Amino acid sequence: MKRIAVEPRADWQVTAARYGFRFHSINGEPYWDESAYYAFTLEQIERDIETPTDELHHLAMSLIDDIVASEALMTKLSIPVRYWDWIADSWRNRQPHLYGRMDLVYDGRGPAKLYELNYDTPTSVYEAAFFQWIWLEEQQQRGVLAKHADQYNQLQELLILAFAALGKSLRKPFYFAAVRNSLEDQGTIEYLRDCAVQAGVRGDMVAIEDIGLSTKGTFTALDNKVIGSLFKLYPLEHLFSDTYGPYLPSSGLQLIEPPWKAILSNKGILPLLWQRYPDHPNLLPAFFDAEPDTPLPPGWVRKPLLSREGANVHMTLPDGESISSPGRYTKCPVIRQAFHPLPRFEGGYPLIGSWVVGDTPAGMGIREDATLITRDTSRFVPHAII
Template sequence: MRRLTRTPRENWESIVESQGLAFHRSAHPAHLGRPYWDEGAEYVLEMDEVLALEEQVEELHRMCLAAADHVVREWRFADFAIPEWAAPAVAESWRRRDPHVFGRFDLRYDGNGPAKLLEYNADTPTSLLESSVVQWYWLQDVHPGDDQWNSIHERLVDRWKGLELPTGPVHFAWTRMDETGEEVMTLGYLQETADQAGLTTVAIAMEDIGWDPEARRFVDLEGRTMRTLCKLYPWEWAIADPFGPHAVAQQVSMTWIEPLWKMLLSNKALLAILWELYPGHPNLLPAYLDGPRDLTSYVRKPLLGREGASITVVAPEGTVTTPGAYGAEGHVYQEFAPLPEFDGRRPVLGAWVVHDEAAGLGIRETSTLITDDTSSFVPHRIPL
């Protein structure tokens, strides 16, 4: 794995915007000094590296599913700060194996040795369009003879085709709380993959979803009963809403993408459960729920944090903390493994899983130790 610099395509902003990357200006203001989509650099990975990473990602995914099963069997929902009233529905969602579509592992990888799991974005993963579409067209324009770890689009379409869904349209819900437009862009792309799979789809804001108290069903703006809902609204937010109990009660009569049991994989308590079940595994870092124990360098992460907020890095060289209001539910303490440095930049690999298979790669990088909402997306290629 290596990082190369290159000259961006002429008029690249218009190109990526025409491909759907509409939020890159609003989400990445000019004062940051570099664009969100940064094709002034590229990462080059060899095919044997990618094949090894694919195997590691699928093994990690299997381990995560086993960890979810362990949490349900041992009733360890308190470790995940899941309310007692919601835990039985989460357990039943898992036992039914309610269908899931996609997720993204964040990995530390420097090209030498196994990748290390940093977290699993299993409920509301973003950077999807960039990973699936935008960098693929970049590859066709810039390196048409090379390959890329990227079958995301095809696998998403196939996954939608393989789902057994209730009758009626599939609703894709975004929230107006997202001021950057990233969420509506991501949902729009997911909706497009469902359209290509032959499904009938409807876009709706979470705030416009209604509740019919007589039928005891959620309805859209036209009064249609909603039977399948794909959302990027985190489950921990949903169950805390006034209508959260209705959403939990609708688990049997509706299909939710992602399903309620994904609360067990999108919560960073998962990191400690994995280390408990697979101590010393080469793709894991030591992690604990009750404190750093014997770790001299560690990262304190909120169980339900987002975008690198409210994180504290403790190392002999000093302590670094990012601002944020997360952490009320508790924290996990994970061994600190600094992201590798390439030309002064630190990449984190976002490895995508569609259904249960590794599907592709997106790379974000910063100049700091913590990947946050100031990171830039850099495309990659595999030389042939």
């Protein structure tokens, strides 16, 4: 694993505009960063990323039966009681799911370690599936990368196949929804909608703010058309706490991702994995933290169960140094996970996002931050297999 500096394409912003990549910069700074790429060997990808991704995914899935059957575990995950049966039924009926991303720390040598699962509203799929592949092809054409260079990236192909399979069970009409004013979220659902179209599945767009509730308790779009199925790039836990949340279980609405994903997208899955599979080479020791107000011992990290984009993470490094990030999750229950630092490269600290489509490992993207905490402003850096 190497970080290799290269000259960015002079027309990369024009290329991004041509392909609808409107969120390539954040606050005037590049979010998409092709001033370097990470190079891997095929063995590193297959042995250290793809194989552990497959195993970790199936280990996590193996816990769901026990969790939905346990009031104690659902309570530990801070899932509201009124949604327990709905979530359990969605799992027992094996309501279909689309994709997920697990965040891995990997330095090219030791086994990859799981930081967390992003299995409800994972972002950066457009960058990972599409735009970094365009980068690879163009850099090969321009002689920057060798013709035999490759990429761990079957994401788009598998997403199209997954939508083709989903199309057989989706309740019609089907919609894609995200927050209206988020360029990143809107760009993500536009890309996923395009994948669905390529699979022969039609889906309209609606802003999450424009979804209403009919007098019959069904959810509707602006034209008062009842929504049959909804891909929502909007967290399940936010839906639970919204005004219309209590109507979800009886509404007949089919969600993608399904309600049972609330279990896997919760950081409480990490201590449950460690409890079931202690000393697994790809897991870090993790525990529910019953005393979150006490000082954090050196060599540990605190994470809120429901935080996103690195919010409210607190680290105490082995030497006693503390690092923390701000956020909105100040009153959320937390877990404690063993500190295992991201590797340091010239450009910062890379975090590997390893994708699963359905139940199949599908590819990866790399986010790079100037600190040990990967945040929403972290840069996306492409990769290649050399």
